[in-house]
Amino acid sequence: MTIRGVFALCLLLAASIPTVAERASLEVIDVAVEGPGGKAVTGLTAQDFELEINGAPRPIESFAAARPLSLVLLFDITTSMETMIKRRAISNAFEKFFIGQLQPEDRVQVGSFGRKITIGPPIAGNPRALLTAVQKALDPEDVDTHGPSPMWDAIDAAVTALAPTSGRRAVILVSDGRATANREAPEDVGNRAVAAGVTVSVVGEDWEMTIRQDAETGVRVSSGAGLKWIAATTGGLYVPERATEPAPGPILDRLLAELHGRYTLGFTAPVRDGKMHALGIRVNRPGLTMRARRTFLAPLDSSQ
Amino acid sequence: MRVALLTVAAIVTAIGLFAQAPQEGRFRASIDTVSIYATVNDADGRLVPDLVRDDFTVLDNGVPREITFFSSDVQPITVVIMLDMSGSMLSRFIRLRSSTQSFVDALLPQDRAQIGTFGEEIAINPHLTNDKQVLRRVLRDELWPMGGTPIWNALDAAMTSLASESGRRVVLAITDGVNVCYFRRCLKPGDVERRAVREGFMLYAVGMDGTGLDREIIEMAADTGGGHFELPVGADLSATFTRVADELRRQYVLGFSPAELDGKLHRVEIRMAKPGMKVKARRSYLAARS
Numbered sequence: 206m207t208i209r210g211v212f213a214l215c216l217l218l219a220a221s222i223p224t225v226a227e228r229a230s231l232e233v234i235d236v237a238v239e240g241p242g243g244k245a246v247t248g249l250t251a252q253d254f255e256l257e258i259n260g261a262p263r264p265i266e267s268f269a270a271a272r273p274l275s276l277v278l279l280f281d282i283t284t285s286m287e288t289m290i291k292r293r294a295i296s297n298a299f300e301k302f303f304i305g306q307l308q309p310e311d312r313v314q315v316g317s318f319g320r321k322i323t324i325g326p327p328i329a330g331n332p333r334a335l336l337t338a339v340q341k342a343l344d345p346e347d348v349d350t351h352g353p354s355p356m357w358d359a360i361d362a363a364v365t366a367l368a369p370t371s372g373r374r375a376v377i378l379v380s381d382g383r384a385t386a387n388r389e390a391p392e393d394v395g396n397r398a399v400a401a402g403v404t405v406s407v408v409g410e411d412w413e414m415t416i417r418q419d420a421e422t423g424v425r426v427s428s429g430a431g432l433k434w435i436a437a438t439t440g441g442l443y444v445p446e447r448a449t450e451p452a453p454g455p456i457l458d459r460l461l462a463e464l465h466g467r468y469t470l471g472f473t474a475p476v477r478d479g480k481m482h483a484l485g486i487r488v489n490r491p492g493l494t495m496r497a498r499r500t501f502l503a504p505l506d507s508s509q
Numbered sequence: 510m511r512v513a514l515l516t517v518a519a520i521v522t523a524i525g526l527f528a529q530a531p532q533e534g535r536f537r538a539s540i541d542t543v544s545i546y547a548t549v550n551d552a553d554g555r556l557v558p559d560l561v562r563d564d565f566t567v568l569d570n571g572v573p574r575e576i577t578f579f580s581s582d583v584q585p586i587t588v589v590i591m592l593d594m595s596g597s598m599l600s601r602f603i604r605l606r607s608s609t610q611s612f613v614d615a616l617l618p619q620d621r622a623q624i625g626t627f628g629e630e631i632a633i634n635p636h637l638t639n640d641k642q643v644l645r646r647v648l649r650d651e652l653w654p655m656g657g658t659p660i661w662n663a664l665d666a667a668m669t670s671l672a673s674e675s676g677r678r679v680v681l682a683i684t685d686g687v688n689v690c691y692f693r694r695c696l697k698p699g700d701v702e703r704r705a706v707r708e709g710f711m712l713y714a715v716g717m718d719g720t721g722l723d724r725e726i727i728e729m730a731a732d733t734g735g736g737h738f739e740l741p742v743g744a745d746l747s748a749t750f751t752r753v754a755d756e757l758r759r760q761y762v763l764g765f766s767p768a769e770l771d772g773k774l775h776r777v778e779i780r781m782a783k784p785g786m787k788v789k790a791r792r793s794y795l796a797a798r799s
Contacts, residue, residue, distance in 0.1 A: 284630055351659075351692045352630025383653040385632030386625075390646055416654065418603045426602075426654065 231267050231471035232504075235373055235404055235440060237463050237496040238488050245466030246493055254468070257485035258475055258501075267471030273310035274464055275370035277324060277363040280317045280342050281380035283354045295379065298454035299339045304332045306461050314366055317342040318359035319352070324366045353386030357394045360435065364394070364403045374403045375441070375464050377457075381410035382428035391431060395438040396481065400502035404441045406460050407432045408453060411445035440498035479505030542578065543569075543767055546677050546711065546734055546760040547779050547790040556759050557786060564786075567765050568778040578764030585619035586757045587637070587674055589667040593684035593717075594628030595658040601717055605683060606648055608746035613644040615754060623670060624648065627663035629656025633670045657689040660726065661696040668701075668710050677760075678710050679735070681753060682726070683746070685717040698725035702732065706774070707795050711735045713753050718742045734791035763790075772798045 236254065238246045251268035278299075307313065309330050315338040316324040323342070328335045360376060367374040376398075384391075398405055409432035417423045429445065436443035442463050444456050470486070481500045488495045545567065549557040562579040590612070592605055609624070616622060616639060624647045625633030634647045664680060671678040688698070702725065705712060712735040716722035722737055730737040736756065738749050767775065775796050779788045 351662075353632030354630065383630075385630065385651045385653065386634050387651070388635050390643075391650065416599050416602050418600060422603065424603050428653070431650070 232474050232501055233267070233402060233469050233471045234484065234486070234497055234501065235375075235402070235467045235469050236486055236488075237440070237442065237467050239463075239494050239496070240492065243459070245462050247466055249468060249488070249490075251470070253488055253490055254470060255487045255489055256470060256472055257487075258472070259483050260485070261475070263472045263475065265470050265472060267469075269469040271465070272467075272469055273308060273312070273372040275312050275327075275367055275372045275374045276464070277314045277316050277366060277376045278339065278342075279359055279363050279376055279378045279380075280315075281354060281356060281359075281378075282317045282319045282343065282345055284351045286381055295453050296336075296340050296343050298457050300336055302454035302458040303461055304335050304339075306458065306465075307332070307335075308465065310372075312370070312372075314363075315339055315342045316359065316363055316366075317345065318355055319345065322355060322359045322362050324362055327370075354380075354384055355387045356380050356382070356384035356431075357387040357389050357391050360405060361389045361394045361397060364398045364401050367403050368401050373464065373467060373469065374401065376403060376405045377408070377460055378405060378432070378435075379408045380432065381412060381446075382430070382432040383412075384431060391435070395435055396502075398435070398439045399481070399498055399500055403439060404464070404498070405435045405439040406441035406464070407436045407443045408456055408460070409433075409443060409446060438498065438500075440496055442496065474501075474503040477504050477506035479503060541766055541770065542764045543777070543794050543796075544578070544677075545763045545765075545777065545779065545790050545794075546584070547763060547788050548734075548736070548756050548760050549781065550787045550789075552785045552787075556755060558759055560761060560783075564782045565761070565763055565788075566780040566782070567763055568776075568780065569765065569768055570775050571778075572768060574765040574768065576763050576765055578762065580762040582762075583617075583758045584677065584760050584762065585621070586616070586679065586754065587621050587671070587677060588679040588681050588757070589623045589625055589633065589637075589670055591625045591627060591633075591663050591667050591680060591682040592652065593658055593660070593682070593686075594626045594652060594654045594656065595684075595686070595689065596628075596655050597658070597720075598628075598685050598717070599654050601685065602652070602654055604746055605717075606652060608750055609683075610645065610648055611747045612750040612754065613641055613648070615751070616641065616644075617758075624651070625663070625667055625670070626652060627656075627659055627666075628654065631659060631663050631666050633666055635670075637670070637674070657691045658684060658686050659690040659692055659695065660684055660688045660723070661698055661701045662690060662692060662694075664712065664729075665696050665701050665704065668704060668708065671710065672708070677757075679713060679757060680705075680710055681713045681715070683715045683717065684722070685720050687721075687723045698723070698729070702729045705729060705733050706791070706793060709791070709794070711791070713737070713756075715746070715749055715753075716740065717746065718744075731789075732792055734789060736789060767794075767796045770796050770798050772796065 240246045251265045312327040312329040363376045411429040413427040415423045415425045484501045567574050623637040636643050667680040712730045712733045714726045714737040716739045774793045779790045
């Protein structure tokens with residue numbers, strides 16, 4: 206087949222698969238595909254993906270390569286963060302590497318957590334207002350930031366804030382992972398994020414220590430474990446803090462490019478039982494890696 | 510004697526007696542009844558059960574008052590457990606967590622506990638609950654070692670978290686040392702103790718591995734009718750938790766009407782009729798104007 210023939214076939218196949226917007230009743234999943242060096246791979250089509258539910262193949266019924274973002278930037282502002290990422294550095298990084306890369310239709314809410322959890326209103330197409338919101342979140346009026354760190358409750362609040370929004374829903378969390386005083390359990394928060402189709406990506410501290418108790422026993426404490434878990438569970442990207450040195454700017458650039466470069470696949474749930482099901486996605490090109498959540502919540506058909 | 514010692518515990522509480530006549534075991538709202546929780550030990554330090562009303566005498570500013578309410582029933586526990594997560598506690602991390610876990614596992618259906626930590630930050634989980642699964646989750650996920658020992662800020666935060674509760678409100682702190690506060694605003698012992706006394710909180714403090722509790726903490730525990738335990742190196746913390754729980758469950762409840770609601774702190778003293786008995790109870794109460 207000639208190159209022109211391949212191009213024509215791609216167009217034909219693409220035309221036969223509706224966009225997500227055309228099939229709002231479908232279940233959707235966002236997939237990140239990266240090539241060597243972690244660079245986002247663009248230009249893929251639906252035919253490059255295979256989808257399985259509980260191990261059984263399912264057809265991809267809709268496909269989109271570009272969707273506006275509905276995003277919550279969520280900052281941990283407690284004392285323990287002061288040794289991780291300096292607030293001024295991260296504020297500057299947002300200005301230089303992040304805000305300018307947003308698409309006009311992207312909408313961003315800025316949130317923070319410490320003694321209280323705050324999720325600001327959506328901001329779209331207003332870089333100055335967004336930068337001000339980021340700076341304000343990083344420099345709270347309440348100077349008493351010596352805990353607690355209700356990270357799971359804050360993620361849950363962000364997921365709730367994103368629930369009514371359209372587009373590609375995501376949270377970018379900046380935290381050291383030392384979560385305390387949470388009303389919600391991590392497992393429940395992860396399940397709700399999956400059910401809402403919200404990806405949680407993390408710039409996190411990869412802090413770990415082994416605490417010796419006596420000559421024979423010790424305990425390993427890892428603040429990164431929960432951060433890695435929520436990113437993996439929701440199909441997000443986890444970037445350890447060490448990779449942010451000397452400045453977090455390139456990391457923010459990568460996170461945003463990764464979210465913008467995602468593909469959205471739509472499929473029909475095989476059952477409507479209101480339960481979690483295993484989701485498997487493969488990209489059938491060599492040398493590529495992909496990232497997506499591994500479960501989805503089937504809708505519940507009340508007639509069943 | 511320090512002012513703080515004179516202002517020892519007891520407050521006019523919102524729980525009171527069913528009527529003016531002496532009754533057994535029934536509470537209803539009243540603003541003019543003072544409730545005192547008393548722990549009685551024998552000469553060997555063993556808890557003494559099965560005492561009756563006539564075994565006690567209550568003195569209000571030195572004047573005997575009629576005990577209008579008495580209960581020797583097992584008392585439910587409402588407690589905030591504050592765990593010291595400072596750097597010096599690192600070597601005790603597993604022991605502290607597993608002992609607290611044992612305490613949680615031994616809670617009775619009517620007991621409620623809340624778990625908090627202090628170190629680099631102060632964090633108190635919002636769940637005051639009997640749900641052991643929730644409490645286990647907190648112990649599994651929310652203990653982060655490192656930092657100083659901001660114990661007075663921590664005790665104050667614990668009281669705040671219990672402020673809306675009625676009845677006996679207990680703060681149980683487990684620590685290995687003296688106050689070391691790096692916060693922007695560090696509270697003073699006197700302020701925290703005054704609050705505990707005026708608002709009727711009860712403090713138990715456990716000092717781990719013989720490093721010695723702050724003198725002010727020991728005084729605050731005594732003033733509020735609680736207690737303190739100093740554990741030698743390697744001692745069984747679980748046994749101390751059990752001891753605290755036993756004390757709390759076996760406390761006697763004595764109620765009396767103040768002679769005068771004058772808005773002042775009154776000294777209160779409990780005397781035992783039987784010789785050899787030692788009683789612990791708060792040493793003052795606030796006779797708040799209704």
